[in-house]
Amino acid sequence: MIELYYWPTIMGRGEYPRLVLVEAGQPWREVARERGVEAVLALYQGKVQPPFPVLAPPILKDGDFVMNQSAAICRYLGRRFDLWPSTPEDEAHADQVSECIADFLYEVTDAYHPVDRHATYVSQQAAADQAVAKWVEARLPRFLRFFERALEVAAQGKGAQDEIYVVSDRITYVDLMLMQLTMAAEFQFPSAVAALDLRWLPRHRAQIAARPRVAAYLRSPLRIPFEGNSCM
Ligand SMILES: N[C@@H](CCC(=O)N[C@@H](CS)C(=O)NCC(=O)O)C(=O)O
Numbered sequence: 001m002i003e004l005y006y007w008p009t010i011m012g013r014g015e016y017p018r019l020v021l022v023e024a025g026q027p028w029r030e031v032a033r034e035r036g037v038e039a040v041l042a043l044y045q046g047k048v049q050p051p052f053p054v055l056a057p058p059i060l061k062d063g064d065f066v067m068n069q070s071a072a073i074c075r076y077l078g079r080r081f082d083l084w085p086s087t088p089e090d091e092a093h094a095d096q097v098s099e100c101i102a103d104f105l106y107e108v109t110d111a112y113h114p115v116d117r118h119a120t121y122v123s124q125q126a127a128a129d130q131a132v133a134k135w136v137e138a139r140l141p142r143f144l145r146f147f148e149r150a151l152e153v154a155a156q157g158k159g160a161q162d163e164i165y166v167v168s169d170r171i172t173y174v175d176l177m178l179m180q181l182t183m184a185a186e187f188q189f190p191s192a193v194a195a196l197d198l199r200w201l202p203r204h205r206a207q208i209a210a211r212p213r214v215a216a217y218l219r220s221p222l223r224i225p226f227e228g229n230s231c232m
Pocket of ligand 1: 012013014055056057058068069070071102
């Protein structure tokens, strides 16, 4: 069975591959929750050497195949489980959007950890609050308007009840990623997101969240709540 190695108490970047597995209907093992965080640390600290090196969690193990990088894992799973765009151009656009999601996460993590990326938010809270306020003003609208525009383009010619997907007129891995990002942004920055008066992102988020497997997962105890001190 597929294994996901991620920190046991946060949703974090682990949630992106998780949601692709959920929509694919693929059971997987949450290694840290089943065997303890030591199993993740063993890989992270190099005590266990996988057949291909890994840098940081989330880490996916599929048989003997091991990899890290959340967006790359989502692509691997998307291709493997048919949550994949239909044309090379749509593949490239899905790549583009997933990389923009990864950029968003990188930037917002930096804002919450402006002094030391590997120390807690609380230990650098004063500097972090300033950096986050600046990021929310300068960068959050830029990212969200880009995602909004991608969905607006996808919605062209569609009726009010029609489903919209980022690419290809069908659900792909990047829809799951974007749903999670929208939820994270709405949770963490409610007034800044509301002020943008977005139309397509909330509609897309609601549509993906209502898919039967995703909806069941979101209601399940496997889904860890947002922490409220990052976009994780
Ligand atoms: N770009 C990577 C970032 C990975 C990353 O920052 N992982 C965090 C948890 S979300 C971590 O444990 N980092 C430890 C490290 O970078 O050494 C991804 O998307 O997977």
